[in-house]
Amino acid sequence: MTDRDVVPEDITEDTVTDAVVDSFAGSADPRLQALLSAVVRHLHAAVREVEPTIAEWEAAVDFLTRTGQTCDDTRQEFVLLSDVLGISALVENINHRKVAGATEATVLGPFHMTESPVRANGDSIDLVGGREPCVVTGRVLTTVGDPVPGASVDVWQADENGFYDVQRPDVQPAGNGRGLFTTDDEGRFWFSTVVPSWYPIPTDGPVGRLLGATGRHPNRPAHVHFIADADGFVPVTTHIFVAGSPYLDSDAVFAVKRSLVRDFDPVDDAAEAARSGVANPFRHAQVDLVVERAEPTAAG
Template sequence: MTDVRPDAPAVEPEDITEETVTDATVESFARTADPRLRELLGAVVRGLHAAIREVEPTIAEWETAIDFLTRTGQKCDDVRQEFVLLSDVLGVSALVENLNHRKVGGATEATVLGPFHMTVSPVRENGDSIDEVGGREVCVVEGRVLSVDGEPVPGASVDVWQADENGFYDVQQPGVQPAGNGRGLFTTDAEGRFRFRTVVPAHYPIPTDGPVGELLAATSRHAFRPAHIHFIAEAPGHVPVTTHIFVAGSPYLDSDAVFAVKRSLVRDFAPVDDPDQAARLGVANPFRHALIDLVLQPVDASPQP
């Protein structure tokens, strides 16, 4: 007895050619139950096929591309996300963040998450230090979480992570930095304020010992990011924001390897020589000081296109 599928064509199939393969592939997803998944697959297939038609890769070139993606996946582990890094250097992370955070006027601009938000930040009290190794250039970061109407947002969570003064994150140096160094999860007070002690971060190269590093070398691109501190601010009734503050005057502000710099996020890490203020903030004098307001838009606000 012949095994005939219910959805088998009633006529002889046409040959698949370079002219018809794209439509045939898109049509193969026509029964996808999730309409959004069907839309995404169709768009990816059309875009990928268009790129292939444009450059007409050889078989050897396509095998090289497959090998690159395979090795990118193999480089990922619990503390290293090479695919995020690839997304970053291709500008895709920046594009996705901007598309998903079209903001109302006055809201803090979003930037990329980056590949090092790999562990849960330790819960800390306002005023605590996130520097657990005793860096040289002490800094105090103070800020507020506000709504776009200027009202403070009490009880907001502020997740913070940064590289140390040598340009390394804790997950890059197990056994050198304790887990959780340079990280903290803070809650704003009744006036929307948060504060922490840290070190002034250094500019640094993204990891170049994997396929992404090979890509940068092959295209004569540098791997450096300007000095920065990461933030995620969240509060009920508001759209979360993933962002940075960048150290004014840092190298590579004009050529960030992952396309994340926005002028509104550059901050002075101002030198302070004031023993009384240092005592109030719990740091040695002199020190550096940075201010940042994280402004969230309500969930029902209309973003700018």
């Protein structure tokens, strides 16, 4: 009897999962094999639980197809989908389980699509002259409170109308609301900006229609994004949220943490405003970005 004469066992509802998992056995990458096997088992379990109709499954495939087709150089609809399903928050939390004293991580979000321009401490990232100026001062510190000089601090935010530069290139110049700063010898960084607004995530694509179909609002509370990174430390991706902003209790992407809510205090001090290069009065926010040391590698 030849191999062509062997009649395989029928693939059935009960055996298809194991058959697919077994098909990964030849992978040269054990981690890839483990990931695909787990994803297949959980997806198959979900399908068995809800028993979708053919029409429902075709609608799901169409939704994912349209999600991919909505992505471009300045918009990442799949990141947005991950965000609104809480997957981004879950991945961040798993990969940044809080070390005592370290800044809590949050989602990257879909608008970190372009490189932030390099700026000097004290520069403004508000290139259009917002109505409510703000000065942000901060430090990058170790978990024992030592300053981290030479750390990079990537900053990006929406404007006072709730839009990022990539969303309205005809209104905002490229790089508005963005800056890449380097901490000084005392771990400090500072810049001026505008108090950001809360805003709705884009709703003109498949993710927006998903939110509408499930009765969910698309809104995010006002916030400023940060990534702090330095040699020998674990980078942290985080936000600060404006205290008192709407939607702090119902962020559409599940990113709010109480430790990240900051007062943007009003300041009426003409001399201080002049030193900071902003109009008086203004608002001030202080943030410490606390990074944990990286585990030494075998080579190190």
